[in-house]
Every structure is written in C-alpha cells, then in structure tokens.
Amino acid sequence: MSKPVIEFTNFSFHYQAQSSPTLREMNLTIYEGEKILIIGPSGSGKSTIGHCLNGLVPFFYAGEISGSLKIFGKETKEESIFNLSSLVGTVLQDPDAQFIGLTAAEDIAFKLENQFVPQEELLDAVNRVAELVDLKEHLDSSPQDLSGGQKQRVAIAGSIIDDVRILLFDEPLANLDPATGKTAMELIDRIHKDAGKTTIIIEHRLEDVLHREVDRIVVIDEGRIVADLTPDELVSSNLLIDTGIREPLYLTALRYAGCTITPELKPKSIDTLNIEVSKMNLHSWYDNVTYTEEKQKNDVLLELKNVHFGYLKAQEIIKDISFKVNKGELISLIGKNGAGKSTLAKLICGFCLPTRGEILFKGENLKDQSIKERADHFGFVLQNPNQMISQTLVFDEVALGLKFRGVSPKEIEDQVFHALKICGLYELRKWPISALSFGQKKRVTIASVLVLGPKLILLDEPTAGQDYKHYNDIMEFLWNINQQGITIIMITHDMHLMLEYTNRAIVLSDGQKVVEDEPANILTDEEVIRLANLKETSLYQLAYKADFSDQRDFVKRFIHFDRRMRQR
Template identity: 60%
Template sequence: MRKKIIEFKNFNFKYRVQAEPTLKDINLTIYEGEKVLIVGPSGSGKSTLAHCLNGLVPFYYRGDMSGELKINEQDIRTKNIFELSKIVGTVLQDPDSQFIGLTVGEDIAFKLENYCVEQKKMKEKVEKSARLVDIDEELQSSPYRLSGGQKQRVTLAGVTVDDVKVLLFDEPLASLDPATGKGAMELIDNIQKQDNKTVVIIEHRLEDVLHCDVDRIVVMDNGCIICDTTPDELLSSNKLGVVGVREPLYITALRYAGCDINPEMSPKSVKTLNIENCKSKVKEWFEITTISEKQKKCDTILELQDVSFSYSQEKQILKDVSFKINKGDMVSIVGRNGAGKSTVSKLICGFYKPTSGKILFDGKDIETESIKSRSEKIGFVMQNPNQMISKTKVFDEVAFGLKIRGVDENQITERVHNVLKTCGLYGHRNWPISALSFGQKKRVTIAAILVLNPEVIILDEPTAGQDFKHYTEIMEFLIDLNKKGVTVIMVTHDMHLMLEYTNNVIVLSNGEKIADDSATNILTNNEIIQKANLKETSLHELAKKCNIDNSIEFVNKFIDYDRRVR
C-alpha cells in the first residue's frame, strides 16, 4: 500500500488581512515518490498551498485555518517551521533570495551547520549533494556569480543535503533559458527516481515541465482544486483553457485543425503523441490557412555598431556586437543564461559604458548622454522587480515617474489607473507592495515604465512568473503601444513570446551575435538552437509528425492564426 506523504482534508485558510478564504475546501492526497504539478492562474491559491506545505502558513503568514493537513502522517499543528523544513525542502523561483553562504559550499552546508553536524561528515554530505546536481566543481565559487541554471542547482543541493522527503519547487523555470530549463526538469526527474523523492512543482510553463513525466496535474482556480488527474486526461479536456492556463502549443494546433484529442493519443508530450488519426486534418488546415500581410518597418531608431564590453581584461562580456532595430519594431533578444542579453540592455540605457563601439539613437551617438537623458526616450524594466521599487504603495510606485516630471495630479490619476487596469493591478492600487507576489511586483514595475509613454521600451523577462491571462494582457498592451509607434525590445527566455509577438529575433551566444532573423527561422535552425541554449518549438515537431515538409510555414501560419482567433 502506498504511503501518504501529504494529505489535505476539507482544508481552508484565510489570511488575516483578507475578507475571503484563499484556500477553500482543499482535499488532496500526494503519495510518497509521486511527482505532482500544480497549475492555475495568478491568485488561484497555488503559492498559499505551497506555503502550507513548507510551514510558512501558519508560522509566518498568519490567518484562520480549518480542516486537516498532515505531512508525513503528522498534523502540521504539532510541528514548527524548523521541524517541517526537515521534511519539505523548498526551491524558490528567485535563487538569489535563498542564498546564505559566501561560497557554494557554505551555502549547501548551511542546514547541516544548524543541525551541528560534525565537520568531516558535513563535508562528505556537501560533496555528495553537490555531485548529485553536478555543481561540485563550483564549491569555492560565489553563488551570486553563477549562471541561472547553476544557481538552481546550488539551491537544489542545499535542500537535499539533509535528505528531505518532499521537494517543493516554486516556479523553477522562471529565470532559466529553454535548454537550461529542460536540463533542470531532467535533473529533478533523476533525483526523484534515484532517491524516491516526492516532488511538487508549481509552474506556469506547463509544456516545459511536461518534458519529463509527471504523475498528476492539479488545477486550481479561485482557491479551489477543480481538477486532479493525469496529464493525458487533462490535455484531452478543455479545463486548462477555462481557467486561463496555457496548454502546449501542439495541443492548440490540433484543436485548430478540428482534431478530437483523447487520452489514447498520449498527448502529454509531442514525442509520445500518436498523430495517425489526425494527420489529414492537420494537413488540410495547413493548406487552407493563409497568413495576413504585414508591413515592413525600415526607419532605424536604435543601432549598435561593433559594441564590446568587459568588466576586466580577463573577462569580456560582449564582443563586437552589431545590430539595427527599426522604429515600431517588436524585437526579442534571446540566448543562454550569461550570453550578454541583460548587458546589452544596460549599455543602451547608459548604466554601463561600452569598452568600444557606438550606440546610436535616431542616428545620433548617445555616448555622452546621461542615464536621465536617455530615460526620457528609452524605458527599462529590470528582471528583478525588487531592484526597481522605491515606494511602499502600488499607486505611488506607478505614479512616481509622472510626479517627478511635474504632470498634473488629475492626469496622473487617470494614466495610472488605466495602466493598472491593463496590467491586472487596479484592484491592488492601494495595496502595500510588500504584500504582493513576485509576479505582481513584476507587473508593478512594468506599469511604472509604461505609464511614461517612452519611444523605446526594453523589458528584461517581462512575462516571468505571469499566468497566461496576465501574460496575454501585458503583451496585448505592448502590442497596442507598438501600434502607436513605440519600439518594444524584450530580453526573454520565453519561446512562446518570441514566436507569437516579435517580428525579429537577435540571438546572442558567449557575448557574440550569432543570428538576426525571424522567430520561426531561429527555432527551426538546429545549429542556432544548440549554440544559444534555445529549444525547438513543438509545432516544428508536430509538422514533421504530419509529414508537412515546410515546417517554417506551418509555424508561421499557426502563430498568425492563433493571434487572429484570440
């Protein structure tokens, strides 16, 4: 008989500051050795459920609790947060916020030091845990200097070093490039199978998580569990669409072609998908679907000419990078973690000065322009929202840029309210920012820049941590802005975003530009995919399975059709 490791019975939880419960009548059992994915829109209760598992509820986030929650067959009310941390290890979406030690080795050892483990045994455990996640070569390195994928490995080693029974991952893919995210899923899968760990994953990027097998998917909405089933069963239904969770692209393509998706087709992955009964429908859809004409922009607004940058002579970050961005373009800058994407953004905004080369705006060299001067025409939204926030209230943060520019108070209120509605934050306009989730904070920083109406806006990972509804709202707002002539540049790991919304993609690898082309051409080019740690789109794989020779045209037709019907 399988052992119950997590058991919710008629469980409810209401934060003290809220009028309604965040979790309502939760009944959920997770067994030892299972891998369970929890999905749902923002505000559905996913994070609160996770906080219940790792002890933040009720020991840090206070509130009213009813019903029953047992972890490892023990009622959580009889345990404290320290005791629960021995059972449940948590890996957060932002690894930097989880680091304690000055070196990787010290950080992994932190738990053991708290347990007063003898030093020789501690070193053995640290080395074993580091080898398990393939980070043993970096034990003397600072965790803050590692790539995003390496940081995830350090935090994973830190929570597994004392042999916890449950691994809880809160959006582990949010800051990772596609190939590194794929590797992270494989690493989690290996640890689960090797040590029979119970794994609970909370993630918006459903298709990326399903790269490896998942036992069950739990769908949450409005504080309730509305579905608890296998991936094949869930993807055969329309329940994801109802709650606003994005289904895999190949599933959407099959629906557009009029295919009847059922569990027998094994739709959990494009690789396992049995397409035989659908080939003719997909081919027919491909043949009759046309692509709408798009106007090509040709006036350059931003240009980099042979730009290089280095922090020191030993480490060069960018090497002779050149590209042009036209007025009204919507452009993605992509590449592996550490490729130099964020550095390009900071050079354009003036936070860094190029070691050599020129940056032109409207044909004019902006080397001598200050950060303030550049900010009048170039808006920048950073990847980590905590690095941008300076006010305590949401309204004040979004209004700050307008206030220091002397905008009339009535106009400030109108513009701030409009942008907050677009970003899904109007209901939180008077909230303290400290009470928001990471994803909500991200939307606040985007709103604070969008409200200024810049000529060019650069967004570093704009959709990280966003559910499909808010992702779509933000991107549609950016499209409206783009149609009014604002040039939009997005540094992103999100292949869906670059496929759907950007007309051009600049690819960086090891500080060099290796491609400047359309998204579909990039994501069907194996050489570029390998060099830049990208991931082939599942639409390309679907086209091959259906014996469609021109997979690039198939992807283009899907993206165009998808945008029109949505």
C-alpha cells in the same frame, strides 16, 4: 500499494490579512514516491499549498486553519517549522533568496552544520549530493558566480543533504532559459527516481514540466481542487482553457485543425503523441491557411555598431555587437542566462558605457549623453515592478518623473491621466499600489515610463512568473501601445512570447550576436538553438511527425493564424 505521506482532509486556510480563505475544503492524498504537479492561475492558492507543506503556514504566515493536514501521519499544525523542514526540502523560485554560504559547498552544508554533524561526515555528504546534482566541479565557486541552472543545483543539493523524504519545487523554471529549464526537469526527474523522493512541483510552464513523466496533475482554482488527473486526461479536457492555463502549443495547433484529442492518443507530450489519426486534419488545415509576409520597417531608430563592454578590462561581456532597430518594431532579445542581454539594455540606457563601438539614436552618437538625457529617448522596465516603485499611490508613482522634470501640475495631471488610460489604470488612479496585483503593478511601471514620452521601451522579462491570463493581459497591452508607434525591445526566455508577438528576434550567446531573424526560423535552426540554449518548438516537432515537408512554413502559418484568432 504505496502508503500516504501527505493527507489534506477538509483543509482550509485563511490568512490573517485576507478577507476570505485562500484554501477551501481541500481533500488530497499524495502517496510515497509519487511525482505531483500542482498548477493553477495566479492567486489560486497553489503557492499557499507549498507554504502549508513546509511549515511557513502557520508558523511564519499567520492565519486560521480548519480541517487536517498530516505529513507522515503527523498533524502539521502541532509540529514545528524545524521538524517539518527535516521532512520537506524546499527549492524556491529564486535560488538567490536561499543562499547563505560564501561558496557552493558552504551553502550545501548549511543544514548539517546546524545539526552539529561531524566535519568528516559533513564533507562526505556534501560530495555525495554534489555528485547527484552534477556540481562537484563548482563546490569552491561563489553562488553569485554560477549560472541560473547551477544556482538551482546548489539549492537542490542543500535541500536534500539531510535526506528529506519530500522535495517541493516552487516554480523552478521561472528564471531559467529554455534549454536550462529542460535540463532542470531532467535533473528533478533523476533525483526523484534515483533517490526515491516524493516530489511536488508547483509551476506555470506545463509543457516544459511534461518533458518528463509526472504521475498526477492537481489543478487549483480559487482555493479549491478542480481536477486531480493523469497528464493525458487533463490535456484532453477543456480544463486548461477554462482555468486560464496555457496549454502546450502543439495541442493548440491540433485544436485549430479540428482534431479530437483523447487520452488514448497519449497527448501529454509531443514525444508520446500518436499523430496518425490527426495527420489528415492537420494537412487540410495547413492547405487552407494563408498569410502574407509583413513588410519590414526601414526607418532606423536605434543602431549599435561594433559595441564592446566589460565590467573588468580583461573580461569582455559584450563582444562586437551590431544591429539596427527600426521605428515601430516589436522585437525580442533572447539567449541563455548570462548571455549579456540585460547588460546590453544597460548600455543602451547609459547605465554603462561601451569600451569600444557606438550606440546611435536617429543617427546621433549617444556617447556624450547622460542617463537623464537618454531617458528622453528610452524607457527601461525591470522584471520585478517592486524594484521600481517608490510611491504609495498609483497617480503619484506615474507622476514622479514629470515632477523631477519640473512640469507644471496641470500638465502632469493631463499627461498622467493619458498614460493611465492607455495602460487601463485610469479607474485605479487613486488606489494604493499595495492593493494592486503583480500584473497591475507591472502596468504602473510601464505607465511611469510611458508618461515621459520615450520613443523606445526596453522590458526585461515582461511576463516572467505570470499565469496565462496575466500573460495575455500584459502582452495584448504591449501590442496595443506598439501599434500606437512605440518601439519595443523585450528581453525574454519565453519562446511562446517570441513566436506569438514578435516578428524579429536578436539572439545572443556568450556576449556575441549569433543571428537576427524571424522567430520561426530561429526555433527551427539546430545550431542556433544549441548556441543560445534555446529549445526547439513543439510546433516544429508536430510538423515533422505529421510528415510536412516544410516544417518551418507550418510554424509560420500557425503563428499568423493564431494571431488572427487572438485578435478576434
């Protein structure tokens, strides 16, 4: 039997700045060569477990430890952060936060340089790990010039170069497009098997992680381990629903159809699922689900005509893009990392100007309008709310734009209170922003844009890094303000979001528009999926395995049925 490499025994941790412990009486053993997934809602303590393993707790984040945590038999609190880093290699959610070198090769070599490894030996090691992560062609590239998936490979190579025995991944999929995320899980799996590393993954996106085998899934809630099960056992239980974790979409479809899900069906993945016993239920459910196509809105609010743009004259990023956005729509803008989605939002808001083409608002060309003037029409909400917030209190942050516009104090109060009520923040109007959760901060930034009265709001990855509960809170909130007449464009990698909430999606690839269509049509089109680095939805695969002749219609019926269920 494999020997234990990580042992939590009655382990608790209490951050110095917190009023109560974050981890409570944890007992967990991880064995050599295992691949473990740790999941749980936001604030459950799963990231703190990672901090304990790599030494950030207690050597960077101060607090009180009780109980024992041993790695390879050594009590971690008696070691140093340097010693622990030689055992545990960490790959962060944001690879940019790990970069130090000017090239990928320099960054990968950093650990060994600090250990005064001879240059010839160092170069051999860099080439060895670069080959392992398929990065040899990019060793001379600047990390900032690499794609999201390539950046992650640099971070992985830098973590394993000194032959650490444990690999820790903290939300490795958070900033990756669907296809790159799939490739990332395949890479992690290959390194786990080929290099024999004990591998620990902390992640929200359960369905994407289970694209490859994991030995066990540990569920954390309120600082305690509530489950330690095999993937088949976990997805067959109600624990995902009870702890607010999103289950794979194909399982939701099976539950809607009244199917009984047991470990014997091997339901951990759509690829392993035994569908035979569920076919009759699925076909019966499908026959009883009806829906009517929503009428397309045709009151054009925003139009792009043959728009081109490049930061450098010789290198176009946006190439001949044309589309219309109608008043009251909620649409998604999707595509692989680097496709031009965020650049397109900057062009609409006036942060950059097209080199050719036109951007029209209600038929009027915006070329002569300043950023300030465009802000009367458009609001732009960044992915990270901390990059937008500059005030201490909630009220002051939401009021800031109105103050700059010279609005009277009485009008400011009335308009801010109205925006806060729409955003569900009125009771928190006097709170310090530092006391808010990430999701609440996100709402504050939306309120600060909403109060200025824009006709259209652009949101960059509104649900990135959110657990299922906070995802639902944010999306239901956006759905409600959309129903009040605000047009919304969402830049997203989340295919679930696109399917569940938007009726139209615009797909970009390499700066060009590939297609605009219904989400169900996009995620069942193999050519579009390939061009835009998307991923076929598991609903489509479920319909195929269950012998539906029209898999696309099955996906559409699920979407409409699911919306009705959530609205209840």
